[in-house]
Structure formats: structure tokens, C-alpha cells
Amino acid sequence: MEENKIYKGEIIRQENMGLGIAIINGMTVFVNNGLPGDMGDIMITSIKKNYAIGKMIDFDKKSLDRVNPICNNFNVCGGCDLMHQDYKSQLLFKQTKVIDIIKRIAKLDNIRVNNIIGMDDPYNYRNKVVYHVNNNIGFYKKETNDIVDVEQCYLVDELINKSYLLIKKYLINNKINVSKIMFRLGVNTKELMIVFYGKYNKKQYELLNEYIIKNIKEITTILVEDNNKQYILYGDGYITEIIMGLSFKISVDSFFQVNSKQVEKLYNIVKNNIDDKDKLIFDLYSGTGTIGLIVNNNINKVIGIEIVEDAVNDALENAKINNIDNIEFINGDVNVKALELYKNNLKPDLIIIDPPRKGCDTKLLETIINLKPKKIIYISCDPVTLARDLKILSDIYKVEEITPVDMFPNTYHVECVCKLVRK
């Protein structure tokens, strides 16, 4: 096999990041924009020791799952991976991927994996987006730091798209030192935050501030971040979102789930698994306190642990705003703080874990096992690290069920809620 040569091939399945797989001359080829059932010409773009990378350049037969991507920048922009795949087929891909990964990495067979929960409309769902600025304004191209100039993004809420175009027009006509712009929206409150990252120049930003207030009626707060120092130009530096009837204050650096519609379905799965026996609940990696506050009732007490101080401050205020007082939030590293709770002899009935993509440290999993909760609910945005952690937990806990939720349509990412009970 040679680089830059074209070979005939057929895509037989998709790998975890959605690339097509073809076997050509006995070698596995990962094919950009290839879908199962595609047959045709594959150009080899690079050859590694055990595999090659290629792209479909012509079709003898197209996959039945192939659709025309709604966005002209698909394949250039790094934001989407699966816009060329019918949404039903995207969901099947994610469901199968979760089952395969759990079998292969956690070595768990016969685990109940419920049907993935998808969206009715898999577009314009993101409540947060970051645009990059140099000569162009837009998103990074796939695997580079070059910027694709974009006019709109089909994954982002329409209100953000509209506001972005106004800001873009201003930046084209006025010289301002800015490298990134973040938009964050309370989808259910229509409160909009805009954050500019760059050199703070008071005069320039005062003019921009005036322009935004005049043109974007939903604007709630505007900030500039220059070398980790924040300047609030307008509002109070945060927005509010309403999820499942509760209000959540969200600051610039606090984590908040990006899909406000699907998040209710995700949190409902967690809530439906709470019963009256869950008197003491730990909410590990608690962010702005969303899950702890949602599962809190007048029977249980919740203790959240979160490393980002601003997020903990938001969580404390969120408890106040929602009149919830049997909840505590601890600021610190969960690996250290959960161990302290264990040493203080606390005995949680339920532990909820919602770590970042890298999953949990082995040390934390040991602490969780020592804390002996009857139930664990593990929310994960990466099935690979979920499976790795389940391999450890499943010595002591039975994995009862996993429910995949599509929080990120048109990308290869998938969220899972996993319920474990002590054997």
C-alpha cells in the first residue's frame, strides 16, 4: 500500500470516533467520511505501522445511512463528525459502541444497555460555544489551529448564532485585540453571556459594550478575560438557567451541561433511581450543584464535592435560590475530600459520580468501595473510561443497567448513566 494512491474498498463498520473501517490488502484503513455500506475509491493519506488512514473520494455505491450534511463546512470544520450520517443511524452507532466498549474493556457480558435516548431535533442544541479569532472568525479546522470562517453553526442555539453574526460584523469593522469569544445561553431563560478573551482596552471595550447592549436585547452579562484577570463590562458576571423547575446560576468558569434539552432527560434518569432508603447521598464532581439539588428531597441529605471554587460558590447560591438547606458543598479535590469523609466515618447510602472525560482515579474508586454505599450512579461522557472504572467497581458492585443519552448529536460523543448495586 502506498500513500496518495487510490484503492477500491468497502466500509464494513465504524470505529469509536465514527471513522469508517475498510480492509485493503489485509491492512485496516480508517476512512474519513466513510460509512458502513459505502463502496468506492479510497485515497490513502498516511500509513502507520499497523494501520492506514484514508478518505473516500468517489463512490461506486453509497451507504443507505448517508445523508447530505446540512452544513457547508462539514468535513473542513472540526466541530462535527457525523453530519453525513442519518440521525437514526448515528444513534444505533452510539448504542453499539457503548455495548462493544463495555464488553471489550470492562469484560462484562450480559449487561442491560437500554435504548439510547435521542433528540427529536438533533440541531441547534448547544447552549455554549467558543469562536476563535485571527484573520478569520470561526472554528478550528479538523486537527489544525487554522480557523474556518463560519457564518453560523447548526449545533448552536439560534439566539447564539444571531448574536455571533452581530459581534462578527463589529469585529470586522473595528480593530479589537481578541483571540476567542465565548457565548453561553440560558436556553430556558434567554439570558445570554458573552466573554471576550484578549488584551483589555477600556475605551475599545466600552464602545463594543454599548453596541452589544443596543443590538442584542437578551444580553445579560459581558466580560473580558485578559491573562486570567476578569473585567465585568455589563451585568453581574453570570447567567441563570432553569432546569427541571430549579434555577441555576452559572458563572464563566463553572461547568454546565451544554445541551439544556437533553440534560433534563439525563437528570431524570438519576432522579428516578433515588428512593426513600437513600438518606445520605454524595454528589461527587458536583459542578454548580445541579444533580445534588435535583435529587434532594425532604428525606435525604446531600454532600457535593467540586474542585472549581466559582462552581462551588454558584452551587451554594443555587441551594439558597431554590430554598434547599439540607445540602452541603465542599470545595476541593474529590480524591482528597471523599477520603476525609470516609475517615470521618460518614456512611452514604448512594454515591453519584459525574467525572470529566478522564474518569475516576483508582484511589477514588478504592475510597468509594470502602465507603460501602448500597448504590452508585455513574454518569459518564466517555464510555472507554466508564468501562475501565466499571472493571474495578464490578468486583463488588453489580452493574444493573446502562442508559446511553445523546447529549451531542452529529458528533461521535455519547453520555451514559450507569446504575450499580452492591452485590
Ligand SMILES: C[S@@+](CC[C@H](N)C(=O)[O-])C[C@H]1O[C@@H](n2cnc3c(N)ncnc32)[C@H](O)[C@@H]1O
Ligand atoms: C462532567 S462535570 C459534572 C458537573 C455536574 N455534575 C453537572 O452535571 O453539571 C465534572 C465536574 O468535575 C469537576 N472536577 C474535575 N476534576 C475534579 C476533582 N479532581 N475533584 C473535584 N471536582 C473535579 C469539574 O470542575 C466539573 O465541574
